[in-house]
Amino acid sequence: MKGMQKIKRGKQFAGVVLYSLKSGSHHKITPYVIGGNMTGSTAAELISELEGTRLLRPDVAKPVWHNSLRLPKGETLSVRQWAAFADDYMTRMGFTDTHLRFYILHDDADGQHIHIIANRINVVGGKLYLGKNENLISTRIISELETVHKLTQTTPAIGNQSQDKRKLSRNELMMAERTTTPCPKSTLQSLIDNALTGRPDLLTFTGLLEREGVTCKPNIASTGKMNGFSFLYLGIAFKASQLGKKYGWSSLQTLIDFTPEHLALLKQAQKPTVPASVPASVPASVPVPVPVPVPVPVPVPVPVPVPVPSCESEEQAANRETILEKIHQLEEKIRLERQQETVGIIQLRRKLHSATRQIPRQRRLHSWLLLLSHIVVLLRRRGLSLLHATAHPFRQILQLHLLTPVHSSASHSLKEQSVSNNYHHTPKTN
Helix, strand or coil: CEECCCCEEECCHHHHHHHHHCCCCCECCCCEEEEECCCCCCHHHHHHHHHHHHCCCCCCCCCEEEEEEECCCCCCCCHHHHHHHHHHHHHHHCCCCCEEEEEEEEEECCEEEEEEEEEEEECCCCCECCCCCHHHHHHHHHHHHHHHCCCCCCCCCCCCCCCCCCCCCHHHHHHHHHHCCCCHHHHHHHHHHHHCCCCCEHHHHHHHHHHCCEEEEEEECCCCCEEEEEEEECCEEEEHHHHCHHHCHHHHHHHCECCHHHHHHHHHHHCCCCCCCCCCCCCCCCCCCCCCCCCCCCCCCCCCCCCCCCCCCHHHHHHHHHHHHHHHHHHHHHHHHHHHHHHHHHHHHHHHHHHHHHHHHHHHHHHHHHHHHHHHHHHHHCCCCCCCCCCCCHHHCCCHHHHCCCCCCCHHHHHHHHHHHHHHCCCCCC
16 A cells, blocks of 8 residues: 655645545546544535634644555455554554544545545644654554555565564573473463454453463553553563564554443553451450460670672772872873963063063163254254364363363364374374
């Protein structure tokens, strides 16, 4: 069986309902509703019922859910088989009985197929069906249902799926060979398979297993939803996942005639019963008990605790010491790095302090040089210079009064005197 390549979602129910119920020239019979959980059968009744539920969630843009399931060419199913297959498919897809849906049968030259149209909005509470990864899940569910309903396998299962029956492990096989008794796991699988023969109801299924010594513990949530069974056989507890996918509730509920009434009875039977108190009959004459001497307890010597030798081997002790040495080395390395970092910070602070102290000196020197440059410029404008001639050589000047300024009237005679002095002090060369 094949499903649509991509499940469709839409905004309006009218279009898909009218399309599914419209008869064409290629149809062998007129399409009609074969199942679902809706009361109407005509297009107008179905659209009205679906649109009424849509008002519960006006914020949902696409409440329409549409898929199609097609048989291989040449194969047919009865209306009852189609309805059962579609119900199982929608249940496994995650739809509940309070999601409105209906199925329409088409029969043409390419074979039978049905259209499944559902409302994603739940009638009770308005909860929305999300359907994450529903295309991959749909392909897997169709493959599983083909096996359950004994149809032609046309849809390969996607991914690595667990087996219908879990094979025995190596230890279980060795235990069965050593004890020459069948493995409890394989025996339990056979007992469950035998109990499922003939599609029994829930209570009959559990009763058949209890006759064979299998205790069935139902897993019922606080909301009343059935999640599956766990089994106890020969004192060994088994989960359904340990036995195989076939024994999980998603597959098990398709192999039994399940009704909510049976689940309520099973849940009621699961509750522990409180035994009623029986009134004790008081006899007419009660004999008085004779006191019995109580034996004096003999003191028992307290055992002295013996020191337990260490179970640690020499290799483990050596490894532990090596690890401790490495930890000490890392701590010493971290301490040295921190010390070097602190020294570097102190040196950097000293450099900054000395630099800030040198800045005022450099500024003063710069101001003196600037003042001296202005003086040189003024003297050059007047034809004077700092390097003027003196009456005596500069190295012979010992007192400040020799640098007293000379009047302008005697400037000429001073120049002559300085020249003559320079002449007398000039050494003679032979």
